Amino acid sequence: MHLCQELPPCLLSPAAPTKSPYPAEEMHGRSEWESRGVVRDERGEIRSSAAENESGxxxxxxxxxxxxxxxxxAMDRELNHYMKAIEETVNQLKQEKPENIPDLKYLVKEKFTALESKNSDSDLEKNEKYMYFKDQLKEMRKQFRLQSDNNDNDAIEQIDEDIAVTQSQVNFICPITQVEMKKPVRNKVCGHSYEQDAILKIIQTRKQQKKNVRCPKIGCSHDDVKESDLVPDEALxxxxxxxxxxxWSTL
Structure with missing residues (x-):
C-alpha cells in the first residue's frame, strides 16, 4: 500500500492556524488589520498604511x-514548522519502512516541538513580511526628511528617539497584564519574564482545570510553565x- 494512503487526512491536509493572519471579519467597513494600520496591496503583500501618509x-x-x-x-513560522514536521515524518517512514505504522500524530508532534524549541525573537525579524515593513518605514522616513525644513528634521529626530525609548521599554512590559512589571519573575526554561502575581494566578487557575500553562510571550513554544521554574528576575x-x-529626575 502506498505510504500516503496510510497517513490520516489530518496530516496530509494540515489545519490552518487557529488565528488567521488575514481575518475575514469586517469592522466598520474595514478588516481588523486595516483598522490597525496594516493593509494588503494588489499583490497580497502586507504594507503599512502610514507609509502612504507622511503626516500620519x-x-x-x-x-x-x-x-x-x-x-x-510567529504564526507563519509555526505553520512552516508544522509542514516541515509532516514532511520529515513522511520521509522517515519511507526510509525505515516499518512493518507496523507508528503513531503518526506523536511523531509529527515530536518533530514539531523540536523545531519550535529552537525559536528565537531574531527569527521573526528575518521574516519576509517584517523586512518589507521595515524597508517601507525607512523609505517613509527618507522621503519625509527630504521634504522637511530644519525644524521638521528636529521633530523627526525627536520621534526617532521616542521610538528607541519605546522599543527599549518593550521588555519591561508584562505579556499578560500589558503594563510595566513591578515584581518580574523569569522562566528558567524559555527565558521570558512576567509579572509575578499575574503568572501565578494563571498557573493556579489552569492547575484547577488540570491543564498546562503555555508561555504568554508571543511566539514562544513552551507549553508547560510551572511555578517551580520561576525565579525573581533581579536584573530586569x-x-x-x-x-x-x-x-523622575528629568521632570
Missing part, C-alpha cells in the same frame, strides 16, 4: 503595526527601577 507618522501607530507584523511572522527589576529614577 506616529510612534504609537508604528509600534502597533510592528507588533501585528511580528504576530503574523534593577533596569526598570533605574529607568523610572531617570524619568
Amino acid at each position: 507618522y506616529d510612534v504609537e501607530d508604528v509600534n502597533s503595526m510592528e507588533k501585528v507584523i511580528l504576530e503574523y511572522a 527589576k534593577r533596569a526598570i527601577d533605574s529607568q523610572n529614577k531617570q524619568s
